[in-house]
Amino acid sequence: MNKISATFITFVIALTAISAPILLAIQIAYNTAREAEANQALVYARDVLTRSEKTTEQITQGINSLTTSGHTDPCAEENLAIMRNIDLSSTYIQAIGHIVGNRLICASLGLPEGGLDLGSVDVIQRSLARIRTDVAMPFAQGNTFLVVESDGYAAIIHKDLPIDVTTGDQSISLATFSKSTGEILTFKGMIKPTWTTMPKDVTEHTFVDEGYLIAVTLSDTWDIGGIAVLPMQNIRARTMSVAMVLVPVGIVAGIVLALALLYLTRQQQGLPAVLKAALRQDEFFLAYQPVVELQTGQWVGAEALIRWQRPGGEMVRPDLFIPVAEDSGLIRSISLRVAELAAADAAGLFQRNPGFHLAINLSAEDLHTEDTIEMLLDLAKATKAAPGNLIIEATESALTKPDLARDIINRIRTLGIAVAIDDFGTGYSSLSYLQSMDFDYLKIDRSFVETIGTDAATSHVVTHIIAMAKALNMEMVAEGVETEAQAQFLRDQGVQYAQGWLFAKPMPFTDLMDKLAAAGNVRPVG
Ligand code: C2E
Numbered sequence: 107m108n109k110i111s112a113t114f115i116t117f118v119i120a121l122t123a124i125s126a127p128i129l130l131a132i133q134i135a136y137n138t139a140r141e142a143e144a145n146q147a148l149v150y151a152r153d154v155l156t157r158s159e160k161t162t163e164q165i166t167q168g169i170n171s172l173t174t175s176g177h178t179d180p181c182a183e184e185n186l187a188i189m190r191n192i193d194l195s196s197t198y199i200q201a202i203g204h205i206v207g208n209r210l211i212c213a214s215l216g217l218p219e220g221g222l223d224l225g226s227v228d229v230i231q232r233s234l235a236r237i238r239t240d241v242a243m244p245f246a247q248g249n250t251f252l253v254v255e256s257d258g259y260a261a262i263i264h265k266d267l268p269i270d271v272t273t274g275d276q277s278i279s280l281a282t283f284s285k286s287t288g289e290i291l292t293f294k295g296m297i298k299p300t301w302t303t304m305p306k307d308v309t310e311h312t313f314v315d316e317g318y319l320i321a322v323t324l325s326d327t328w329d330i331g332g333i334a335v336l337p338m339q340n341i342r343a344r345t346m347s348v349a350m351v352l353v354p355v356g357i358v359a360g361i362v363l364a365l366a367l368l369y370l371t372r373q374q375q376g377l378p379a380v381l382k383a384a385l386r387q388d389e390f391f392l393a394y395q396p397v398v399e400l401q402t403g404q405w406v407g408a409e410a411l412i413r414w415q416r417p418g419g420e421m422v423r424p425d426l427f428i429p430v431a432e433d434s435g436l437i438r439s440i441s442l443r444v445a446e447l448a449a450a451d452a453a454g455l456f457q458r459n460p461g462f463h464l465a466i467n468l469s470a471e472d473l474h475t476e477d478t479i480e481m482l483l484d485l486a487k488a489t490k491a492a493p494g495n496l497i498i499e500a501t502e503s504a505l506t507k508p509d510l511a512r513d514i515i516n517r518i519r520t521l522g523i524a525v526a527i528d529d530f531g532t533g534y535s536s537l538s539y540l541q542s543m544d545f546d547y548l549k550i551d552r553s554f555v556e557t558i559g560t561d562a563a564t565s566h567v568v569t570h571i572i573a574m575a576k577a578l579n580m581e582m583v584a585e586g587v588e589t590e591a592q593a594q595f596l597r598d599q600g601v602q603y604a605q606g607w608l609f610a611k612p613m614p615f616t617d618l619m620d621k622l623a624a625a626g627n628v629r630p631v632g
């Protein structure tokens with residue numbers, strides 16, 4: 107990857123890092139605001155409904171007491187007294203009277219000669235109550251009233267009373283409506299007739315329409331409902347105020363992240379130069395991870411793993427610098443250094459432990475050049491290795507030029523050096539490589555060993571790999587064995603060797619030697 111594209115990718119990632127949390131925060135802020143506003147609207151709608159229910163209750167009681175008074179003349183003096191009493195004792199009813207046709211004949215308050223024309227009925231309720239929604243009264247010029255008529259009596263209600271909810275906000279519209287017909291009875295502000303339509307089988311709901319948030323609620327007992335309408339600006343304002351806090355935080359977090367990413371890519375871009383210097387200054391050494399025979403638990407070999415310790419003491423992981431070395435053409439120098447280090451460490455190893463094997467890791471580049479043969483010959487000579495003592499490990503991804511690699515691998519094998527296919531199953535076209543090349547060992551990658559005994563989708567892959575290795579006559583080394591259960595499974599499946607923290611972590615060469623000496627014998631190779 108060149109510098110420009112690396113920087114570009116960094117910026118794209120940084121941009122995503124900045125915008126993703128901000129967009130998410132805005133979305134969350136909006137949802138929270140919408141829910142808060144919807145709840146608020148429902149509170150208003152319920153409040154309106156409660157007032158309407160109380161009004162309806164008072165009307166029903168009032169009219170009831172008149173129809174059951176026993177006086178045949180509805181305008182009898184005793185009835186008028188009851189009317190005046192209702193008027194006085196009820197909070198919502200302004201007046202109550204006897205109605206014939208559209209004309210109020212007598213009432214709890216004085217009427218003009220011949221009664222008062224109330225005009226035609228606007229809404230007929232399910233209960234057969236007849237409602238006039240806009241009636242002018244001589245005693246209150248400029249106001250109109252709601253008149254609810256039932257059984258020959260009419261209650262006069264101040265239109266504002268049911269919707270006299272203190273919202274403290276002029277932009278909020280409120281209304282009551284007839285549940286059965288959907289017609290508006292009283293309202294304040296802007297109410298669309300279609301808003302009274304409810305979905306089936308619900309008694310409350312909120313929705314958004316034409317820039318408004320609407321809450322509707324229905325009475326359980328009466329044929330009425332309440333509506334409250336809030337403009338969406340409220341939600342936008344609420345969202346904005348949350349966003350005002352979150353966006354700057356997101357921007358700061360994003361910038362910090364972007365800088366960290368830039369710093370890391372800079373570091374990466376400078377790494378080849380640092381690697382070169384590290385090679386000059388001998389900052390590398392090898393750690394050896396024992397390979398055990400699963401049946402006996404004996405240490406029969408070890409894998410050499412490169413370690414890089416910076417002058418400050420800090421360790422750099424091979425996962426980090428091996429790919430950089432591979433990309434920058436330094437991997438050959440690294441491999442040469444590994445061979446030299448192994449040669450120095452293992453000078454007398456095979457004389458003391460004739461059956462032991464030692465594995466080193468090679469990269470793609472190593473499998474494409476004749477020089478590797480030279481390098482391995484030197485290593486074999488320095489360690490006095492017998493056939494089978496030395497193993498090279500090549501990952502599947504190192505076999506990108508199969509024709510070149512096949513030739514080098516065959517020549518390595520004729521030197522008496524065994525070849526292991528490493529990280530098996532993690533690359534591509536494994537099967538075709540396996541069939542066209544000769545390998546002695548197959549290393550089952552840690553990622554598959556990890557899945558043993560779990561219900562991960564890939565947990566069955568390990569048994570397929572084992573079956574394949576058996577069919578191709580390869581011995582198997584399982585990597586990254588961390589639990590006895592994994593070891594037992596592999597043993598039962600006929601896997602011969604394993605390495606992993608269950609047995610030992612990578613260690614300095616001297617430790618390996620001490621442990622081997624303490625254990626005594628090591629069986630001879632094959
Ligand atoms: P690898 O060849 O698959 O090596 C095994 C890695 O797994 C090693 O990491 C080892 O320390 C780690 N490991 C061993 N047992 C366990 C375990 O039980 N649990 C866990 N979690 N990890 C375990 P390391 O040493 O960091 O090496 C990482 C990779 O770097 C190696 O993977 C190999 O691909 C590469 N590498 C290491 N040394 C060399 C080298 O000398 N040359 C080349 N070309 N690559 C090397």
Ligand code: CA
Pocket residue numbers: 409467499528
């Ligand atoms: Ca390896």
Ligand code: CA
Pocket residue numbers: 528529551552585
């Ligand atoms: Ca591996």
